[in-house]
Amino acid sequence: MTIIPLPDIAATQALATRIAARLRPGDVLALEGTLGVGKTTLARELLRALGHEGEVPSPSFTIIETYDPPAVRLPVVHADFYRLEDPAEAEEIGLDDYRHGAVLIAEWPDHAGGFGHEADCLTLRLEIAENGRQAIVLPGKGWLERLP
Ligand SMILES: Nc1ncnc2c1ncn2[C@@H]1O[C@H](COP(=O)(O)OP(=O)(O)OP(=O)(O)O)[C@@H](O)[C@H]1O
Ligand SMILES: [Mg+2]
Numbered sequence: 001m002t003i004i005p006l007p008d009i010a011a012t013q014a015l016a017t018r019i020a021a022r023l024r025p026g027d028v029l030a031l032e033g034t035l036g037v038g039k040t041t042l043a044r045e046l047l048r049a050l051g052h053e054g055e056v057p058s059p060s061f062t063i064i065e066t067y068d069p070p071a072v073r074l075p076v077v078h079a080d081f082y083r084l085e086d087p088a089e090a091e092e093i094g095l096d097d098y099r100h101g102a103v104l105i106a107e108w109p110d111h112a113g114g115f116g117h118e119a120d121c122l123t124l125r126l127e128i129a130e131n132g133r134q135a136i137v138l139p140g141k142g143w144l145e146r147l148p
Contacts, residue, residue, distance in 0.1 A: 002147075007132040009045075012038060015135065016045035019122070022146045023050070025074055025101045026120050030109040033126030038133050039107040042124065043078050046105060050076060059107070064098055075102035079112070087113035116140070 006012050019029070029046065031039040044056040050072040059065045059080040067076040077098045084090060090112035098104075106115060115121040120142035124135045139147055 002137040004135045004137060006134055012042050013045045016042055017049045020046050020049035023103050028104045028106060028115040028118055028121040030115050030121055030123040031107050032123060037126040039126060043105045047076060076105060077102045078105045080107040081111035082108040084111045
């Protein structure tokens with residue numbers, strides 16, 4: 001377990017850049033943490049680091065937003081599962097199909113049943129810190145030799 005201080009958005013951006021360089025299809029980035037802790041901010045910086053230019057809307061209402069090459073280095077599904085009332089709804093909205101060949105960036109992953117059992121899941125647990133935020137990094141097996 002590693003704790004990474006994120007005192008400001010620039011630090012969030014630096015972390016996102018390091019992770020983005022190591023992403024491959026099938027990965028999950030599980031962004032945990034309370035309301036307003038900075039999950040969408042990190043997702044936005046990840047998408048920018050993967051090449052996306054322009055807006056990154058929060059998927060809090062649409063639940064899923066997709067990004068495809070060539071605008072990004074690899075396909076990305078950005079999801080916010082907050083509004084799911086039951087984890088089974090993730091399957092009903094076609095999450096498995098969206099995920100095929102893509103990276104999943106998941107806010108509120110526990111509302112979709114959680115992804116920590118997947119080897120290629122990197123969990124980033126965001127917390128309020130004395131100075132800005134901090135991220136607790138919890139890598140799945142597939143991330144052990146890939147960690148920045
Ligand atoms: N590293 C950071 N240091 C200081 N402020 C930050 C940092 N990261 C994000 N913030 C600020 O936190 C606020 C909320 O961020 P964000 O919308 O990303 O949270 P969220 O976790 O996605 O919230 P929600 O649970 O509602 O989806 C924003 O004002 C953002 O600027
Ligand atoms: Mg959000």
